[in-house]
Amino acid sequence: MDSTADPKGKRPLYQEDGLAYARAAAAAASATAADEAEAKPKPKPSSSSEEAKPEPEAEEMPPLVLVAEDGVEVRISRPAARMSHMLRLLMEDSCADGPIPAPNVHSDILDLVVQYCEKHGPYYDPEASERARNPFPPFPVELTPTVSSIKPVTYVDPDPHGLKDWDKDFISLDNSTLFEVILVKRILNLLDLSSTPQDLLDLGTTMVADMMRGKKPEEIREIFEIENDYTPEQEAELRKENAWAFED
Amino acid sequence: MASPPVRPWGELQHDLLVAIMSRVGTPDLLSGGAPRACSAWWAAARDPFAWRRVDIRDWTALTSARRAAGTRATSTSVSVQDALAGVLEVAATRADGRMEAVLLPEFADEDHILFLAERSPNLQYFSFPTTCMTYDQFCKAIGKLQSLKGMAVDESLINYDALQHVHQCCPDFVELKVFALYVDDYMASIICDSLPRLKKLEIPNSDMSCAAIIKFLDCLEELEYMDISGYETSAISSTVLHKASRLKVFIWNSKFELGEFKDCSNCGEHSINPLEPCNCIMDHKVMDWLAGPSQAS
Numbered sequence: 343m344d345s346t347a348d349p350k351g352k353r354p355l356y357q358e359d360g361l362a363y364a365r366a367a368a369a370a371a372s373a374t375a376a377d378e379a380e381a382k383p384k385p386k387p388s389s390s391s392e393e394a395k396p397e398p399e400a401e402e403m404p405p406l407v408l409v410a411e412d413g414v415e416v417r418i419s420r421p422a423a424r425m426s427h428m429l430r431l432l433m434e435d436s437c438a439d440g441p442i443p444a445p446n447v448h449s450d451i452l453d454l455v456v457q458y459c460e461k462h463g464p465y466y467d468p469e470a471s472e473r474a475r476n477p478f479p480p481f482p483v484e485l486t487p488t489v490s491s492i493k494p495v496t497y498v499d500p501d502p503h504g505l506k507d508w509d510k511d512f513i514s515l516d517n518s519t520l521f522e523v524i525l526v527k528r529i530l531n532l533l534d535l536s537s538t539p540q541d542l543l544d545l546g547t548t549m550v551a552d553m554m555r556g557k558k559p560e561e562i563r564e565i566f567e568i569e570n571d572y573t574p575e576q577e578a579e580l581r582k583e584n585a586w587a588f589e590d
Numbered sequence: 591m592a593s594p595p596v597r598p599w600g601e602l603q604h605d606l607l608v609a610i611m612s613r614v615g616t617p618d619l620l621s622g623g624a625p626r627a628c629s630a631w632w633a634a635a636r637d638p639f640a641w642r643r644v645d646i647r648d649w650t651a652l653t654s655a656r657r658a659a660g661t662r663a664t665s666t667s668v669s670v671q672d673a674l675a676g677v678l679e680v681a682a683t684r685a686d687g688r689m690e691a692v693l694l695p696e697f698a699d700e701d702h703i704l705f706l707a708e709r710s711p712n713l714q715y716f717s718f719p720t721t722c723m724t725y726d727q728f729c730k731a732i733g734k735l736q737s738l739k740g741m742a743v744d745e746s747l748i749n750y751d752a753l754q755h756v757h758q759c760c761p762d763f764v765e766l767k768v769f770a771l772y773v774d775d776y777m778a779s780i781i782c783d784s785l786p787r788l789k790k791l792e793i794p795n796s797d798m799s800c801a802a803i804i805k806f807l808d809c810l811e812e813l814e815y816m817d818i819s820g821y822e823t824s825a826i827s828s829t830v831l832h833k834a835s836r837l838k839v840f841i842w843n844s845k846f847e848l849g850e851f852k853d854c855s856n857c858g859e860h861s862i863n864p865l866e867p868c869n870c871i872m873d874h875k876v877m878d879w880l881a882g883p884s885q886a887s
Contacts, residue, residue: 547606551613559626568628576632583680584621 406433407441408456414449415441418456422463454512461508509545607634616644617652620680641685644692646677647717670697678702682709691715693742700727707731717742719769729755740765740790748777753784764812767792778802782809789813795820795845800827807833817841 405417406429423429423438432438444452554562563570602610611619611634618624625635634640646652649670668676674695682689682705689710694702696719703718704727713735721744722728729752732738738760745768747753756763766781766788773796781788788810794817803818803825816834819841826842834840 547610548613550610551615554610554614554624555618555622557623559623562623562627566627568631570627571629572626572632573629576629577626580621580625580632583683584676 404439406438408444408452409441410444410449410452412449414452416444416449416452416456418459419463421466422456422459425459425463425466458512461512462505465505602630604630604634604637605639607631608637608639611635611637611640612642615651616646616677616681617648617654620652620677636684638684638686638688641681642688642690644681644685644689646674646681647693647695649674649695649697652677671699671702674698674702675705678705678709682706685710687712689713693717694719696720700725700731703728704731707734711735712737714739715741715765717767718747719744721746725749725752728752732756732759736760738763740767742767742769742792744768745770745773745777748780750780750784753780757784764788765790765792767794768796770796772796773798773802775799775801775805778805778809782806786810787812790815792817794818794841797821797823798825800825800830803830804833813837815839819843820845 403420405419406423408416408418410416418429420433423433429438429442432442553565557565559570559572562568607630611624611631614622614624619635619640625632653673674697678692681692687710689706689712691714692706692710694717698718698720700722703716706713706716707730711734714737716738718728718741723746725747728747732752732755736759738756739762741756741763743766748768748770763785764787766785768781770777770793773793778801781791782805786809789812791806791810791813792815796818798818798821806813806816807830814837816837816839821844824844830842834842
Protein backbone atom coordinates (compact mmCIF):
# COMPACT_ATOMS: atom_id res chain seq x y z
CA MET A 343 0.00 0.00 0.00
CA ASP A 344 2.89 2.32 0.43
CA SER A 345 3.31 2.79 -3.26
CA THR A 346 -0.30 3.96 -3.52
CA ALA A 347 0.09 6.31 -0.63
CA ASP A 348 2.96 8.00 -2.32
CA PRO A 349 2.29 7.77 -6.05
CA LYS A 350 5.15 8.59 -8.34
CA GLY A 351 7.26 9.37 -5.34
CA LYS A 352 5.78 12.87 -5.04
CA ARG A 353 4.65 14.49 -1.85
CA PRO A 354 1.64 16.64 -2.62
CA LEU A 355 2.34 20.23 -1.71
CA TYR A 356 -0.43 22.23 -0.17
CA GLN A 357 -1.77 24.79 -2.60
CA GLU A 358 -4.60 27.25 -2.58
CA ASP A 359 -6.90 24.98 -4.56
CA GLY A 360 -8.70 22.09 -3.03
CA LEU A 361 -7.40 19.57 -5.48
CA ALA A 362 -4.04 19.13 -3.85
CA TYR A 363 -5.76 19.03 -0.50
CA ALA A 364 -8.08 16.32 -1.75
CA ARG A 365 -5.18 14.40 -3.25
CA ALA A 366 -3.25 14.57 -0.03
CA ALA A 367 -6.26 13.61 1.99
CA ALA A 368 -7.09 10.76 -0.35
CA ALA A 369 -3.55 9.51 -0.34
CA ALA A 370 -3.35 9.68 3.43
CA ALA A 371 -6.73 8.06 3.81
CA SER A 372 -5.90 5.22 1.47
CA ALA A 373 -2.74 4.54 3.37
CA THR A 374 -4.58 4.19 6.66
CA ALA A 375 -7.68 2.50 5.27
CA ALA A 376 -6.05 -0.22 3.27
CA ASP A 377 -8.76 -2.66 4.26
CA GLU A 378 -11.36 -0.74 2.29
CA ALA A 379 -9.69 -1.50 -1.00
CA GLU A 380 -9.15 -5.19 -0.46
CA ALA A 381 -12.78 -6.16 -1.04
CA LYS A 382 -12.46 -5.75 -4.80
CA PRO A 383 -10.68 -8.37 -6.84
CA LYS A 384 -9.51 -5.67 -9.18
CA PRO A 385 -6.08 -5.17 -10.67
CA LYS A 386 -4.11 -3.26 -8.11
CA PRO A 387 -3.02 0.08 -9.47
CA SER A 388 0.22 -0.08 -7.56
CA SER A 389 1.95 -1.42 -10.59
CA SER A 390 0.39 1.10 -12.93
CA SER A 391 0.75 4.08 -10.65
CA GLU A 392 4.28 4.56 -11.78
CA GLU A 393 3.48 4.89 -15.46
CA ALA A 394 1.04 7.07 -17.24
CA LYS A 395 -2.20 5.28 -17.09
CA PRO A 396 -3.93 3.42 -19.78
CA GLU A 397 -6.22 2.05 -17.14
CA PRO A 398 -8.84 -0.62 -17.85
CA GLU A 399 -12.26 0.70 -18.91
CA ALA A 400 -13.78 2.72 -16.13
CA GLU A 401 -16.73 0.37 -15.83
CA GLU A 402 -14.53 -2.42 -14.55
CA MET A 403 -12.97 -0.43 -11.78
CA PRO A 404 -14.54 -0.30 -8.34
CA PRO A 405 -16.69 2.67 -7.42
CA LEU A 406 -15.17 5.60 -5.59
CA VAL A 407 -15.99 6.11 -1.97
CA LEU A 408 -16.90 9.62 -0.92
CA VAL A 409 -17.14 10.39 2.77
CA ALA A 410 -19.64 13.04 3.77
CA GLU A 411 -19.23 15.35 6.72
CA ASP A 412 -21.41 13.15 8.90
CA GLY A 413 -19.12 10.23 8.26
CA VAL A 414 -21.51 8.39 5.98
CA GLU A 415 -19.94 6.85 2.90
CA VAL A 416 -21.48 7.38 -0.48
CA ARG A 417 -20.37 5.33 -3.42
CA ILE A 418 -20.16 6.71 -6.93
CA SER A 419 -19.32 4.64 -9.95
CA ARG A 420 -16.36 5.66 -12.02
CA PRO A 421 -18.25 6.66 -15.17
CA ALA A 422 -20.44 8.88 -13.01
CA ALA A 423 -17.44 10.29 -11.17
CA ARG A 424 -16.03 11.48 -14.46
CA MET A 425 -18.58 14.27 -14.36
CA SER A 426 -16.64 15.93 -11.60
CA HIS A 427 -13.52 17.59 -12.77
CA MET A 428 -11.87 17.05 -9.45
CA LEU A 429 -12.76 13.38 -9.21
CA ARG A 430 -11.62 12.85 -12.77
CA LEU A 431 -8.22 14.22 -11.97
CA LEU A 432 -8.03 12.09 -8.86
CA MET A 433 -8.83 9.01 -10.89
CA GLU A 434 -6.25 9.86 -13.50
CA ASP A 435 -3.64 10.27 -10.84
CA SER A 436 -4.67 7.01 -9.23
CA CYS A 437 -5.41 8.77 -5.97
CA ALA A 438 -8.99 7.66 -5.90
CA ASP A 439 -8.79 4.20 -4.45
CA GLY A 440 -9.34 5.06 -0.83
CA PRO A 441 -12.09 7.07 0.76
CA ILE A 442 -12.27 10.61 -0.54
CA PRO A 443 -13.39 13.14 2.02
CA ALA A 444 -16.10 15.55 0.99
CA PRO A 445 -16.02 18.11 3.75
CA ASN A 446 -18.95 20.40 4.43
CA VAL A 447 -21.30 18.14 2.55
CA HIS A 448 -24.03 16.20 4.24
CA SER A 449 -24.60 12.66 3.05
CA ASP A 450 -28.19 13.34 1.95
CA ILE A 451 -26.98 16.04 -0.37
CA LEU A 452 -24.05 14.00 -1.54
CA ASP A 453 -26.52 11.23 -2.33
CA LEU A 454 -28.52 13.59 -4.53
CA VAL A 455 -25.49 14.80 -6.38
CA VAL A 456 -24.30 11.25 -6.92
CA GLN A 457 -27.74 10.37 -8.23
CA TYR A 458 -27.43 13.19 -10.74
CA CYS A 459 -24.00 12.04 -11.82
CA GLU A 460 -25.08 8.43 -12.15
CA LYS A 461 -27.94 9.48 -14.40
CA HIS A 462 -25.90 11.80 -16.59
CA GLY A 463 -22.59 10.00 -16.37
CA PRO A 464 -22.98 7.47 -19.18
CA TYR A 465 -23.78 10.23 -21.64
CA TYR A 466 -21.22 12.70 -20.43
CA ASP A 467 -18.76 13.84 -23.01
CA PRO A 468 -16.15 16.21 -21.59
CA GLU A 469 -15.22 17.38 -25.04
CA ALA A 470 -18.77 18.32 -25.85
CA SER A 471 -18.90 20.46 -22.75
CA GLU A 472 -15.63 22.00 -23.78
CA ARG A 473 -17.13 22.90 -27.11
CA ALA A 474 -20.17 24.24 -25.37
CA ARG A 475 -18.02 26.34 -23.10
CA ASN A 476 -16.48 28.14 -26.03
CA PRO A 477 -19.41 28.54 -28.27
CA PHE A 478 -20.06 31.27 -30.73
CA PRO A 479 -21.45 34.24 -28.89
CA PRO A 480 -23.71 35.27 -27.42
CA PHE A 481 -25.56 32.38 -25.91
CA PRO A 482 -24.46 28.75 -25.67
CA VAL A 483 -25.35 26.84 -28.77
CA GLU A 484 -26.36 23.26 -28.34
CA LEU A 485 -24.20 21.73 -30.98
CA THR A 486 -25.88 18.55 -32.01
CA PRO A 487 -23.72 15.65 -33.06
CA THR A 488 -22.59 15.98 -36.66
CA VAL A 489 -25.70 16.50 -38.65
CA SER A 490 -25.80 14.36 -41.71
CA SER A 491 -27.37 16.03 -44.68
CA ILE A 492 -28.95 12.74 -45.68
CA LYS A 493 -31.10 12.59 -42.60
CA PRO A 494 -34.01 14.95 -42.24
CA VAL A 495 -33.12 17.83 -40.00
CA THR A 496 -36.61 19.12 -39.55
CA TYR A 497 -36.37 18.14 -35.96
CA VAL A 498 -33.24 17.08 -34.22
CA ASP A 499 -33.82 15.87 -30.73
CA PRO A 500 -31.17 17.48 -28.57
CA ASP A 501 -32.16 15.30 -25.68
CA PRO A 502 -32.17 11.72 -26.97
CA HIS A 503 -31.96 10.14 -23.53
CA GLY A 504 -34.76 12.06 -21.92
CA LEU A 505 -32.43 13.69 -19.46
CA LYS A 506 -34.24 17.01 -19.46
CA ASP A 507 -37.40 15.59 -17.94
CA TRP A 508 -35.41 13.71 -15.37
CA ASP A 509 -33.55 16.91 -14.55
CA LYS A 510 -36.78 18.80 -14.10
CA ASP A 511 -38.08 16.29 -11.59
CA PHE A 512 -34.75 16.09 -9.90
CA ILE A 513 -34.36 19.78 -9.40
CA SER A 514 -37.77 20.37 -7.84
CA LEU A 515 -36.26 20.21 -4.43
CA ASP A 516 -37.11 22.30 -1.48
CA ASN A 517 -35.12 25.43 -1.08
CA SER A 518 -32.60 24.36 1.51
CA THR A 519 -31.78 21.20 -0.39
CA LEU A 520 -31.43 23.17 -3.60
CA PHE A 521 -29.08 25.48 -1.81
CA GLU A 522 -26.93 22.64 -0.64
CA VAL A 523 -26.90 21.01 -4.04
CA ILE A 524 -25.59 24.16 -5.64
CA LEU A 525 -22.88 24.44 -3.06
CA VAL A 526 -21.81 20.85 -3.37
CA LYS A 527 -21.57 20.90 -7.11
CA ARG A 528 -19.38 23.92 -6.63
CA ILE A 529 -17.14 22.03 -4.25
CA LEU A 530 -16.86 19.02 -6.52
CA ASN A 531 -16.01 21.26 -9.41
CA LEU A 532 -13.39 23.20 -7.57
CA LEU A 533 -11.29 23.68 -10.63
CA ASP A 534 -14.12 23.78 -13.12
CA LEU A 535 -15.97 26.97 -12.42
CA SER A 536 -17.56 27.63 -15.78
CA SER A 537 -21.03 26.34 -16.34
CA THR A 538 -21.93 23.99 -19.13
CA PRO A 539 -25.34 22.86 -20.33
CA GLN A 540 -26.82 20.10 -18.20
CA ASP A 541 -24.27 20.82 -15.59
CA LEU A 542 -25.76 20.57 -12.14
CA LEU A 543 -24.52 23.99 -11.17
CA ASP A 544 -26.11 25.42 -14.26
CA LEU A 545 -29.29 23.51 -13.53
CA GLY A 546 -29.43 24.67 -9.95
CA THR A 547 -28.63 28.30 -10.58
CA THR A 548 -31.05 28.46 -13.49
CA MET A 549 -33.73 26.97 -11.29
CA VAL A 550 -33.15 29.55 -8.61
CA ALA A 551 -33.07 32.37 -11.15
CA ASP A 552 -36.40 31.16 -12.53
CA MET A 553 -37.84 31.29 -9.05
CA MET A 554 -36.66 34.86 -8.59
CA ARG A 555 -37.81 36.33 -11.87
CA GLY A 556 -40.78 38.69 -11.92
CA LYS A 557 -41.29 38.74 -8.17
CA LYS A 558 -41.52 41.58 -5.76
CA PRO A 559 -38.94 41.89 -2.98
CA GLU A 560 -41.42 40.84 -0.29
CA GLU A 561 -42.34 37.72 -2.21
CA ILE A 562 -38.70 36.81 -2.70
CA ARG A 563 -37.92 37.29 0.95
CA GLU A 564 -40.78 35.00 1.81
CA ILE A 565 -39.82 32.26 -0.62
CA PHE A 566 -36.17 32.21 0.27
CA GLU A 567 -36.58 33.11 3.92
CA ILE A 568 -34.15 35.99 3.68
CA GLU A 569 -33.68 38.52 6.35
CA ASN A 570 -34.34 42.00 5.10
CA ASP A 571 -31.19 44.00 5.64
CA TYR A 572 -31.80 46.10 2.57
CA THR A 573 -31.06 49.66 3.53
CA PRO A 574 -32.70 52.89 2.41
CA GLU A 575 -29.31 54.00 1.11
CA GLN A 576 -29.20 51.02 -1.20
CA GLU A 577 -32.71 51.73 -2.42
CA ALA A 578 -31.71 55.36 -3.00
CA GLU A 579 -28.71 54.22 -5.01
CA LEU A 580 -30.91 51.93 -7.10
CA ARG A 581 -33.40 54.68 -7.82
CA LYS A 582 -30.71 57.17 -8.67
CA GLU A 583 -29.24 54.83 -11.24
CA ASN A 584 -32.60 54.05 -12.71
CA ALA A 585 -33.53 57.71 -13.04
CA TRP A 586 -34.91 56.93 -16.46
CA ALA A 587 -37.56 54.87 -14.72
CA PHE A 588 -38.24 56.88 -11.65
CA GLU A 589 -39.59 60.27 -12.39
CA ASP A 590 -40.20 62.12 -9.20
CA MET B 591 -29.98 9.98 9.00
CA ALA B 592 -30.03 13.42 10.49
CA SER B 593 -31.46 15.99 8.12
CA PRO B 594 -28.92 18.29 6.55
CA PRO B 595 -28.39 21.61 8.31
CA VAL B 596 -30.38 24.47 6.87
CA ARG B 597 -28.20 27.22 5.51
CA PRO B 598 -29.80 30.53 4.78
CA TRP B 599 -29.89 31.83 1.22
CA GLY B 600 -28.68 35.15 2.46
CA GLU B 601 -25.33 33.55 3.14
CA LEU B 602 -24.78 31.99 -0.24
CA GLN B 603 -21.33 32.85 -1.51
CA HIS B 604 -21.10 36.00 -3.58
CA ASP B 605 -19.93 34.42 -6.79
CA LEU B 606 -22.65 31.80 -6.68
CA LEU B 607 -25.19 34.55 -6.14
CA VAL B 608 -23.73 36.38 -9.10
CA ALA B 609 -24.01 33.23 -11.19
CA ILE B 610 -27.70 33.14 -10.30
CA MET B 611 -28.12 36.84 -11.00
CA SER B 612 -26.61 36.46 -14.44
CA ARG B 613 -29.49 34.13 -15.26
CA VAL B 614 -32.35 36.21 -13.93
CA GLY B 615 -32.55 38.57 -16.90
CA THR B 616 -32.04 42.26 -17.38
CA PRO B 617 -35.54 43.49 -16.49
CA ASP B 618 -35.37 41.96 -13.03
CA LEU B 619 -31.79 43.01 -12.45
CA LEU B 620 -32.67 46.59 -13.18
CA SER B 621 -35.88 47.12 -11.31
CA GLY B 622 -37.19 43.80 -10.13
CA GLY B 623 -37.47 42.27 -6.73
CA ALA B 624 -34.21 40.35 -6.77
CA PRO B 625 -31.81 43.24 -6.14
CA ARG B 626 -34.06 44.51 -3.36
CA ALA B 627 -34.36 41.36 -1.34
CA CYS B 628 -31.34 41.96 0.84
CA SER B 629 -27.92 43.61 0.85
CA ALA B 630 -26.06 40.59 -0.40
CA TRP B 631 -28.39 40.24 -3.36
CA TRP B 632 -28.20 43.96 -4.02
CA ALA B 633 -24.44 43.63 -4.30
CA ALA B 634 -24.64 40.52 -6.47
CA ALA B 635 -27.00 42.23 -8.91
CA ARG B 636 -24.44 44.97 -9.44
CA ASP B 637 -21.48 42.71 -10.00
CA PRO B 638 -20.04 43.19 -13.49
CA PHE B 639 -20.11 39.45 -14.03
CA ALA B 640 -23.91 39.53 -14.04
CA TRP B 641 -23.84 42.15 -16.77
CA ARG B 642 -21.82 40.38 -19.38
CA ARG B 643 -24.92 39.51 -21.35
CA VAL B 644 -27.70 42.05 -21.52
CA ASP B 645 -31.02 41.19 -23.12
CA ILE B 646 -33.30 44.20 -23.55
CA ARG B 647 -35.44 42.81 -26.33
CA ASP B 648 -38.50 42.42 -24.18
CA TRP B 649 -39.19 46.06 -23.53
CA THR B 650 -42.60 45.30 -22.09
CA ALA B 651 -41.09 43.12 -19.42
CA LEU B 652 -38.63 45.85 -18.58
CA THR B 653 -41.26 48.49 -18.14
CA SER B 654 -43.62 46.24 -16.24
CA ALA B 655 -40.85 45.43 -13.79
CA ARG B 656 -40.43 49.13 -13.37
CA ARG B 657 -44.11 49.63 -12.80
CA ALA B 658 -44.23 46.78 -10.32
CA ALA B 659 -41.48 48.45 -8.37
CA GLY B 660 -44.13 50.99 -7.50
CA THR B 661 -42.73 54.07 -9.14
CA ARG B 662 -44.79 56.99 -10.16
CA ALA B 663 -43.10 57.18 -13.53
CA THR B 664 -45.33 58.05 -16.40
CA SER B 665 -44.07 56.47 -19.58
CA THR B 666 -45.56 59.16 -21.75
CA SER B 667 -43.17 61.89 -20.68
CA VAL B 668 -40.03 59.93 -21.42
CA SER B 669 -39.59 58.71 -24.97
CA VAL B 670 -38.68 55.08 -25.39
CA GLN B 671 -35.42 56.10 -27.01
CA ASP B 672 -34.46 58.14 -23.98
CA ALA B 673 -35.56 55.42 -21.63
CA LEU B 674 -33.48 52.91 -23.54
CA ALA B 675 -30.53 55.24 -23.37
CA GLY B 676 -30.99 55.36 -19.62
CA VAL B 677 -31.08 51.59 -19.39
CA LEU B 678 -27.94 51.27 -21.47
CA GLU B 679 -26.23 53.81 -19.25
CA VAL B 680 -26.96 51.72 -16.18
CA ALA B 681 -25.96 48.51 -17.91
CA ALA B 682 -22.69 49.95 -19.20
CA THR B 683 -21.81 51.35 -15.80
CA ARG B 684 -22.50 48.12 -14.01
CA ALA B 685 -20.74 45.99 -16.60
CA ASP B 686 -17.62 48.08 -16.13
CA GLY B 687 -16.24 47.34 -19.56
CA ARG B 688 -16.95 43.64 -19.36
CA MET B 689 -20.12 43.50 -21.36
CA GLU B 690 -19.86 40.77 -23.96
CA ALA B 691 -23.20 40.70 -25.66
CA VAL B 692 -26.22 42.97 -25.84
CA LEU B 693 -29.55 42.35 -27.53
CA LEU B 694 -31.42 45.55 -28.35
CA PRO B 695 -35.14 46.08 -28.93
CA GLU B 696 -36.60 47.01 -32.30
CA PHE B 697 -36.81 50.73 -31.66
CA ALA B 698 -33.12 51.12 -30.86
CA ASP B 699 -31.29 53.51 -33.12
CA GLU B 700 -27.73 54.12 -34.23
CA ASP B 701 -27.02 56.44 -31.34
CA HIS B 702 -27.60 53.60 -28.94
CA ILE B 703 -25.13 51.43 -30.78
CA LEU B 704 -22.58 54.23 -30.81
CA PHE B 705 -23.08 54.77 -27.11
CA LEU B 706 -22.46 51.10 -26.41
CA ALA B 707 -19.40 51.07 -28.62
CA GLU B 708 -17.92 53.94 -26.67
CA ARG B 709 -18.72 52.61 -23.22
CA SER B 710 -18.15 48.89 -23.88
CA PRO B 711 -15.38 48.63 -26.44
CA ASN B 712 -14.83 44.98 -25.57
CA LEU B 713 -18.28 44.04 -26.82
CA GLN B 714 -18.29 40.76 -28.71
CA TYR B 715 -21.83 40.57 -30.01
CA PHE B 716 -24.85 42.76 -30.46
CA SER B 717 -28.30 42.37 -31.94
CA PHE B 718 -29.63 45.48 -33.65
CA PRO B 719 -32.86 44.68 -35.48
CA THR B 720 -33.69 48.22 -36.59
CA THR B 721 -34.02 49.24 -40.22
CA CYS B 722 -31.37 51.80 -41.01
CA MET B 723 -31.64 54.26 -43.83
CA THR B 724 -28.29 55.81 -43.14
CA TYR B 725 -25.48 53.99 -41.46
CA ASP B 726 -22.62 56.39 -40.79
CA GLN B 727 -23.17 56.28 -37.05
CA PHE B 728 -23.26 52.53 -37.30
CA CYS B 729 -19.94 52.46 -39.09
CA LYS B 730 -18.49 54.82 -36.54
CA ALA B 731 -19.54 52.41 -33.81
CA ILE B 732 -18.04 49.46 -35.65
CA GLY B 733 -14.75 51.32 -35.79
CA LYS B 734 -14.64 51.24 -32.02
CA LEU B 735 -15.56 47.59 -31.57
CA GLN B 736 -12.41 45.77 -32.44
CA SER B 737 -13.31 42.73 -30.37
CA LEU B 738 -16.56 42.18 -32.20
CA LYS B 739 -17.14 38.54 -33.05
CA GLY B 740 -20.64 38.71 -34.39
CA MET B 741 -23.76 40.72 -34.89
CA ALA B 742 -27.43 40.43 -35.80
CA VAL B 743 -28.66 43.19 -38.08
CA ASP B 744 -31.52 44.10 -40.32
CA GLU B 745 -31.16 43.54 -44.06
CA SER B 746 -30.90 47.28 -44.59
CA LEU B 747 -27.37 47.08 -43.24
CA ILE B 748 -26.36 44.39 -45.69
CA ASN B 749 -24.43 46.52 -48.11
CA TYR B 750 -20.81 46.60 -49.21
CA ASP B 751 -19.88 49.73 -47.26
CA ALA B 752 -21.11 48.54 -43.91
CA LEU B 753 -19.96 44.94 -44.17
CA GLN B 754 -16.56 45.72 -45.58
CA HIS B 755 -16.08 48.19 -42.79
CA VAL B 756 -16.88 45.40 -40.33
CA HIS B 757 -14.40 43.15 -42.05
CA GLN B 758 -11.67 45.77 -41.80
CA CYS B 759 -12.27 46.82 -38.22
CA CYS B 760 -13.10 43.52 -36.58
CA PRO B 761 -10.49 40.82 -37.15
CA ASP B 762 -12.34 38.26 -35.03
CA PHE B 763 -15.65 38.61 -36.78
CA VAL B 764 -17.07 35.16 -37.50
CA GLU B 765 -20.79 35.27 -36.98
CA LEU B 766 -23.64 37.02 -38.78
CA LYS B 767 -27.35 36.95 -38.32
CA VAL B 768 -29.66 38.82 -40.68
CA PHE B 769 -33.28 39.80 -40.18
CA ALA B 770 -34.68 39.65 -43.69
CA LEU B 771 -37.86 38.69 -45.46
CA TYR B 772 -36.29 37.55 -48.67
CA VAL B 773 -32.72 36.71 -49.55
CA ASP B 774 -31.60 36.64 -53.14
CA ASP B 775 -28.37 35.94 -54.91
CA TYR B 776 -27.32 39.57 -54.79
CA MET B 777 -27.56 39.82 -51.02
CA ALA B 778 -25.68 36.55 -50.77
CA SER B 779 -22.93 38.01 -52.92
CA ILE B 780 -22.59 41.03 -50.70
CA ILE B 781 -22.21 38.87 -47.64
CA CYS B 782 -19.81 36.42 -49.25
CA ASP B 783 -17.62 39.10 -50.80
CA SER B 784 -17.41 41.26 -47.71
CA LEU B 785 -17.18 38.60 -45.00
CA PRO B 786 -15.46 35.62 -46.54
CA ARG B 787 -14.33 34.16 -43.24
CA LEU B 788 -17.75 33.72 -41.67
CA LYS B 789 -18.14 30.60 -39.55
CA LYS B 790 -21.73 31.00 -38.51
CA LEU B 791 -24.59 32.35 -40.60
CA GLU B 792 -28.16 32.67 -39.44
CA ILE B 793 -30.91 33.97 -41.68
CA PRO B 794 -34.00 32.41 -40.19
CA ASN B 795 -37.62 33.09 -41.09
CA SER B 796 -36.86 34.36 -44.55
CA ASP B 797 -37.40 32.95 -47.98
CA MET B 798 -34.11 32.28 -49.62
CA SER B 799 -33.50 31.44 -53.23
CA CYS B 800 -31.71 28.24 -54.02
CA ALA B 801 -29.01 30.23 -55.77
CA ALA B 802 -28.41 32.21 -52.61
CA ILE B 803 -28.06 29.12 -50.45
CA ILE B 804 -25.65 27.56 -52.87
CA LYS B 805 -23.69 30.77 -53.10
CA PHE B 806 -23.23 30.76 -49.34
CA LEU B 807 -22.20 27.15 -49.30
CA ASP B 808 -19.75 27.56 -52.14
CA CYS B 809 -18.13 30.84 -51.16
CA LEU B 810 -17.95 30.72 -47.38
CA GLU B 811 -15.22 28.17 -47.06
CA GLU B 812 -14.89 28.38 -43.31
CA LEU B 813 -18.61 28.10 -42.64
CA GLU B 814 -19.46 25.62 -39.90
CA TYR B 815 -22.95 26.56 -38.78
CA MET B 816 -25.84 27.61 -40.98
CA ASP B 817 -29.41 28.27 -39.98
CA ILE B 818 -31.88 29.04 -42.72
CA SER B 819 -34.93 27.64 -40.99
CA GLY B 820 -38.42 29.07 -40.88
CA TYR B 821 -39.02 29.57 -44.58
CA GLU B 822 -42.39 29.22 -46.23
CA THR B 823 -41.19 28.06 -49.61
CA SER B 824 -38.61 25.38 -49.76
CA ALA B 825 -35.53 25.90 -51.86
CA ILE B 826 -33.70 22.93 -50.46
CA SER B 827 -32.55 20.65 -53.20
CA SER B 828 -30.40 17.58 -53.07
CA THR B 829 -27.47 19.72 -54.24
CA VAL B 830 -27.93 21.93 -51.24
CA LEU B 831 -28.00 18.99 -48.90
CA HIS B 832 -24.92 17.54 -50.47
CA LYS B 833 -22.96 20.76 -50.18
CA ALA B 834 -24.19 21.33 -46.65
CA SER B 835 -22.97 17.97 -45.48
CA ARG B 836 -19.59 19.46 -44.66
CA LEU B 837 -21.13 21.78 -42.07
CA LYS B 838 -21.19 20.94 -38.39
CA VAL B 839 -24.70 22.25 -37.93
CA PHE B 840 -27.26 22.84 -40.63
CA ILE B 841 -30.74 23.87 -39.61
CA TRP B 842 -33.16 23.90 -42.49
CA ASN B 843 -36.61 23.11 -41.21
CA SER B 844 -39.50 25.08 -42.57
CA LYS B 845 -41.86 27.12 -40.47
CA PHE B 846 -44.52 24.50 -40.88
CA GLU B 847 -44.99 21.14 -39.35
CA LEU B 848 -43.23 18.32 -41.08
CA GLY B 849 -44.02 18.14 -44.76
CA GLU B 850 -46.60 20.89 -44.88
CA PHE B 851 -45.38 23.03 -47.70
CA LYS B 852 -47.55 25.47 -49.44
CA ASP B 853 -45.61 26.19 -52.60
CA CYS B 854 -43.02 24.37 -54.60
CA SER B 855 -40.25 26.62 -55.76
CA ASN B 856 -39.27 24.21 -58.49
CA CYS B 857 -42.41 23.99 -60.57
CA GLY B 858 -44.33 26.92 -59.13
CA GLU B 859 -47.14 24.74 -57.90
CA HIS B 860 -49.10 26.60 -55.21
CA SER B 861 -50.88 25.43 -52.09
CA ILE B 862 -49.64 21.89 -52.20
CA ASN B 863 -51.56 19.29 -50.34
CA PRO B 864 -48.95 17.57 -48.18
CA LEU B 865 -50.59 14.25 -48.83
CA GLU B 866 -50.27 14.72 -52.58
CA PRO B 867 -47.07 16.61 -53.23
CA CYS B 868 -46.24 17.71 -56.76
CA ASN B 869 -44.24 15.38 -58.92
CA CYS B 870 -41.02 17.34 -59.01
CA ILE B 871 -40.72 17.19 -55.30
CA MET B 872 -41.27 13.50 -55.39
CA ASP B 873 -38.65 13.23 -58.07
CA HIS B 874 -36.13 15.05 -56.02
CA LYS B 875 -37.02 12.87 -53.04
CA VAL B 876 -36.90 15.93 -50.86
CA MET B 877 -40.35 15.31 -49.51
CA ASP B 878 -39.26 11.96 -48.14
CA TRP B 879 -36.58 13.54 -46.10
CA LEU B 880 -38.71 16.40 -44.96
CA ALA B 881 -41.57 14.15 -43.96
CA GLY B 882 -39.45 12.80 -41.18
CA PRO B 883 -38.79 9.42 -39.59
CA SER B 884 -42.40 8.23 -39.78
CA GLN B 885 -42.12 7.98 -43.53
CA ALA B 886 -38.57 6.78 -43.62
CA SER B 887 -39.69 3.23 -44.26
